[in-house]
Amino acid sequence: MTAPVSGVRTRTRQAILAAAVSTLASDPSASLGDVADAAGVGRTTLHRYFAERSDLVVGVTEECARAVVAAHARARVLDGTGREALLRLCREYFDLGDVLALAFNGVVDLDGGLPGDESGLSVRVCERGHDDGSLDRGQPALWLVNVLWCSLYSGWAWMQEHGASRHDALELLLRTLDGAVRPRD
Amino acid sequence: MTAPVSGVRTRTRQAILAAAVSTLASDPSASLGDVADAAGVGRTTLHRYFAERSDLVVGVTEECARAVVAAHARARVLDGTGREALLRLCREYFDLGDVLALAFNGVVDLDGGLPGDESGLSVRVCERGHDDGSLDRGQPALWLVNVLWCSLYSGWAWMQEHGASRHDALELLLRTLDGAVRPRD
DNA sequence: CCATAATGAAACAACGGTGTTCCATAGCGG
DNA sequence: CCGCTATGGAACACCGTTGTTTCATTATGG
Numbered sequence: 001m002t003a004p005v006s007g008v009r010t011r012t013r014q015a016i017l018a019a020a021v022s023t024l025a026s027d028p029s030a031s032l033g034d035v036a037d038a039a040g041v042g043r044t045t046l047h048r049y050f051a052e053r054s055d056l057v058v059g060v061t062e063e064c065a066r067a068v069v070a071a072h073a074r075a076r077v078l079d080g081t082g083r084e085a086l087l088r089l090c091r092e093y094f095d096l097g098d099v100l101a102l103a104f105n106g107v108v109d110l111d112g113g114l115p116g117d118e119s120g121l122s123v124r125v126c127e128r129g130h131d132d133g134s135l136d137r138g139q140p141a142l143w144l145v146n147v148l149w150c151s152l153y154s155g156w157a158w159m160q161e162h163g164a165s166r167h168d169a170l171e172l173l174l175r176t177l178d179g180a181v182r183p184r185d
Numbered sequence: 186m187t188a189p190v191s192g193v194r195t196r197t198r199q200a201i202l203a204a205a206v207s208t209l210a211s212d213p214s215a216s217l218g219d220v221a222d223a224a225g226v227g228r229t230t231l232h233r234y235f236a237e238r239s240d241l242v243v244g245v246t247e248e249c250a251r252a253v254v255a256a257h258a259r260a261r262v263l264d265g266t267g268r269e270a271l272l273r274l275c276r277e278y279f280d281l282g283d284v285l286a287l288a289f290n291g292v293v294d295l296d297g298g299l300p301g302d303e304s305g306l307s308v309r310v311c312e313r314g315h316d317d318g319s320l321d322r323g324q325p326a327l328w329l330v331n332v333l334w335c336s337l338y339s340g341w342a343w344m345q346e347h348g349a350s351r352h353d354a355l356e357l358l359l360r361t362l363d364g365a366v367r368p369r370d
Numbered sequence: 371c372c373a374t375a376a377t378g379a380a381a382c383a384a385c386g387g388t389g390t391t392c393c394a395t396a397g398c399g400g
Numbered sequence: 401c402c403g404c405t406a407t408g409g410a411a412c413a414c415c416g417t418t419g420t421t422t423c424a425t426t427a428t429g430g
Contacts, residue, residue, distance in 0.1 A: 008376065008428080029214070031417060042378040047419065136364070142347065143357055146339050154335035158328060172328055179321070180365035193398080193406065216387060227408040232389070 013049050013059075015039045020060050025098035028105040032056070061113040064099045068110060069118055071096055077121060082129020083181060086148065087174055089122060093152055094170050104153050122148060129181070136183045144181055151177045198234050198244075200224045205245050210283035213290040217241070246298040249284045253295060254303055256281055262306060267314020268366060271333065272359055274307060278337055279355050289338050307333060314366070321368045329366055336362045 019039035023030045032053060036043040050056035071092035077085045093100060102108045111119045126144040129135030135144060155173035158164050164172075204224035208215045217238060221231040235241035256277035262270045278285060287293045296304045311329040314320030320329060340358035343349050349357075 006375075006428085012376085032419095033417080043418095044379075044420095045377055048377085052419075053417095136360075138360055139357060143343060143361075146343055147336075147361055150335040150339035150342070151332075153338070154331050157335070158331055162327065172324060175321075175323055175369075176328075176332055176365045179367060179369065180361045182364060184360075184364065191398095191405075197406080217389095218387080228388095229390095229409075230407055233407085237389075238387095 009049075012041065012045065016041060016046055016049055016056075017059050017063050020056055021063060021098050021102065024060065024107050025101035025105070028107045057107065060102065061108045064102055064108050064110060065113040065115075067096055067099045068114060072118055072121055077125050081132050081134035082125055082127075083134035083178070085125045086122070086129060086135070086144070086181065087178060089125060090148060090152065090174060090177055091170065093148075094155060094166075094173065100152060100156060103149075104156070133183060135181050138184065139181065147180055148177065151180070197226065197230065201226060201231055201234055201241075202244050202248050205241055206248060206283050206287065209245065209292045210286035210290075213292045242292065245287065246293040249281075249287055249293050249295060250298040250300075252281055252284045253278075253299060257303055257306055262310050266317050266319035267310055267312075268319035268363070270310045271307070271314060271320070271329070271366065272363060274310060275333060275337065275359060275362055276355065278333075279340060279351075279358065285337060285341060288334075289341070318368060320366050323369065324366065332365055333362065336365070 016035070016039045019041075020035050023035045023038045027034075032046060033043050035056070036046040039046065046056075050059060072089075075085065075089040075092045077089060079085065079088075099108075103110045122145045123141050126135060126141035129144075130137050130141060139147070151173050154176070155169045158172065159166060159169045201220070201224045204226075205220045208220045208223045212219075217231060218228050220241070221228040224231065231241075235244060257274075260270065260274040260277045262274060264270065264273075284293075288295045307330045308326050311320060311326035314329075315322050315326060324332070336358055339361070340354045343357065344351060344354045
């Protein structure tokens with residue numbers, strides 16, 4: 001029942017969304033002209049697809065939500081201990097790249113844009129880790145989620161500022177996170 | 186040799202700087218009108234003290250630098266092991282409050298605004314921790330500094346988003362950081 | 371090949387922030 | 401009390417972004 005949309009239109013729409021993701025990731029206050037340029041498209045055309053800036057943000061948010069849901073699936077959060085699941089989730093999140101940056105700089109509200117049962121997923125992983133004793137019970141589940149995101153940001157910043165390889169940054173980040181959330185002796 | 190400045194002027198200047206710190210901390214792109222309002226001062230007066238926005242940012246940066254230098258002194262970074270010094274430094278940084286937020290959101294460039302021998306202080310603390318074996322040698326000193334700042338942000342966000350007390354946030358943050366940087370067994 | 375869809379360029383008004391000027395007023399100090 | 405300093409308010413031009421309209425051009429598909 002979806003409106004019949006020409007292949008050209010969906011391709012243009014995708015190009016604009018992709019450009020918006022990467023442009024807004026590096027500069028949240030980039031102008032619509034910048035986004036249009038990055039998409040190789042006139043500003044007029046951009047407005048034809050997304051009437052207002054807020055409409056574009058909505059589109060970007062949906063795009064990000066899709067990526068996050070896919071990452072959740074790949075992380076197989078029910079396998080192994082809670083800590084193992086958390087570290088796998090961390091790997092998958094790290095691979096989200098620009099989507100991660102958009103969440104950090106507040107362009108998109110990931111929790112708000114996610115389908116209900118997905119938004120609390122990381123909290124549930126941490127609670128499972130508390131139950132099976134693989135995560136430090138001295139740190140509340142919500143706090144551990146906080147730590148996960150701050151670690152992700154840390155790894156991301158490390159890549160940007162020191163030109164580290166994606167792989168090296170991820171390994172450092174996982175080492176640090178593992179130590180941070182492990183039960184104390 | 187400094188120009189003779191009336192008490193009124195220095196007081197007004199301080200009021201504007203204080204308002205700028207708190208206003209820009211919560212919204213980096215706040216207008217000068219917002220800052221003036223927060224200072225209880227006309228926009229005209231603000232411009233009389235800081236001709237351009239960039240001048241105000243310079244003033245704010247100097248203000249922050251002073252606060253950071255004072256924090257460094259209180260942290261007694263040469264006492265105890267490197268890890269102990271790092272955790273003390275973390276405590277003092279956490280107390281910087283809005284200054285911390287200004288550094289996070291990029292309004293001020295702390296490293297750039299600090300006197301030369303102060304800017305690399307946290308790196309040297311981490312290197313000392315590597316030497317005395319109190320910090321994980323698997324994480325480079327620069328990375329550990331990165332982790333310190335991301336942890337600070339984490340604690341800050343925890344307070345903002347969950348209404349946690351300053352004390353509780355700091356304790357959680359120190360527990361997490363300690364686990365993150367401790368040598369692995 | 372021709373009708374329609376899709377696009378780009380230009381021009382426009384509106385808006386908000388910035389930096390400046392001018393003038394009136396309040397307040398402190400001699 | 402007088403004068404100088406500090407201030408606030410209003411008005412102004414300037415600039416970049418936004419959202420809209422118009423018109424000409426391209427390309428897609430039946």
